Amino acid sequence: MENKEAKSNVRVRFAPSPTGYLHTGGARTALFNWLFARKHNGTFILRIEDTDEKRSTHENTQAILDSLRWLGLDWDEGPEVGGDFAPYFQSERKGLHLKYADRLWRDGHAYYCDCEPLGEEREERSEVENEYSAENDYTGGTRGQYGIKTPATQVKAESYQGVFKRCKCIERTMSEQLKLLAVGKAVALKLKVEPGEEISFTDIIRGEMVFKTEDIGDQVLVKRTGSPTYNFACVVDDATMEITHVIRGEDHLSNTPKQILIYKKLGLTPPAFAHLPLILGMDRARLSKRHGATSVSAYREIGILPEAMVNFLLLIGWNPKDEREEFTRDEMIANFDLTGIQKAAGVFNLEKLFWFNGRYIRTLSDEEYLKRIYEYVPAEWKKAQREDYIAEVLLLFKDRVTHLSEIEELAWWFFRAPNENDFKKEAWLEIMNGEQVETVLKVIPARLKAIKNWEKTEIENVIRKYANEKELKLKDVVQPLRVAITGDKFSPGFFELAEIIGSAEIAKRAEFARELLKKKDFVV
């Protein structure tokens, strides 16, 4: 790392809200920000947007930090590392937000409003919508421009008709507004957004974007609770943290003109924007709980390697323009480019994640593999067997596991003999009915017992010799043994597993299988 280049002025941020674990979509956003910062020798900032006091928790914050660290996305400024632009928790920046809010009010760009908020009955919203569209036809449009006295639902129905959103509170003079405050009325601060203007910006990924102010309407800057809204806090924070590029999900695309409006009224220059396509579930709906695991920590738990996770996430929406698919961290940084990013949303493909994971597992050294998989080894195994036995078992599955936690269902029989319920029905029915089966299960264990130098080549010699003697195909000898030992007709190589499991255990299990064979009433 000699010859380190000087930091550029590129400053990007990842700004999760700690209302849940780190989502795969969020992880990808973080990754792209991180790559962009590293690529340009810039600064990657982590800001926690914890202004939703009801849903933000310390545990979630910690979980997000953990996940980011696990993915290897280190931040240059933010929680636990500090920085010149602290604090990095949005809740601690409230004073700053309010200072800017006051400036907007004093400059006449904002006004206090004491209307009832509309957002309370969010749950009923879809029902309300249906009711309205079914029973009423709002073709007229202009029924009362001011939502102040009308029921919330009605205002909403009207706003669907494209009526410019503004209440009559804007008519109050500043001293009237002051009076409102003086009597302790609950008020929100709203940004004046004049209709008839166009807000345009160039999205790095999508190109020229144009929005009309009449589609936006007056925006709440500070809620009646005294807390800044997301769009406002976000602008103040991005501006004061001197963020140069805002790289975020496409779900923020329509927030951008609102935020640009705030930058303008504040006399600030907006940063560059890049809106990443969203990640969808296999049904093309936005990725959510019902699609199964969505949090990064869930993938960590089942034994996805962070390298695989990152590589997989990288390729949803980005590609190097050639046919490479597997990248080291340095290669990603060297090749990453925001302008090549896909515009359409991508579907999360678990199969491919598993494939990547398998590939990365196989490139691990044996030592590294053992180290990583060891934490997924069930406690009973560790109690039952010595560490070198466990290690041998684990190595046997190195190119068979798609995710580390899979080891339990793959290798359990190394630690416990199959009982009668463990035998796979299909395996038993298909393999254990040959004429030679009984004899094989009797003779082979006896011959194996005689081996002095217990190792796989010797085991193989003995079994091959027997097959030749009896003019049997090797598989006709091996398969019954495999079923007897493992309970299934699929397993790692028999000679290898035999070497590990030992002749005594083989004899024991073969004998048990013979007994089951004899039992007329045994059904698998």
Added chain:
RNA sequence: GGCCCUAUCGUCUAGUGGUCUAGGACGCAGCCCUCUCAAGGCUGAAACACGGGUUCGACUCCCGUUAGGGCUACCA
């Protein structure tokens, strides 16, 4: 409903007016290897949403339709 974004194999994608009988990867099928399963190697099936333009020529440019997604909160 309004505003906005998007549209190549099932999925992730290459493709920037002729090189496309559309390339790669996952998955799938087959073959090889082989004691089974994996891993690995090889082969194969599989796509330009639809309709109009523009052009000598459209996957590539424009318009519309359709479909999917986002926003439309005093959530973030």
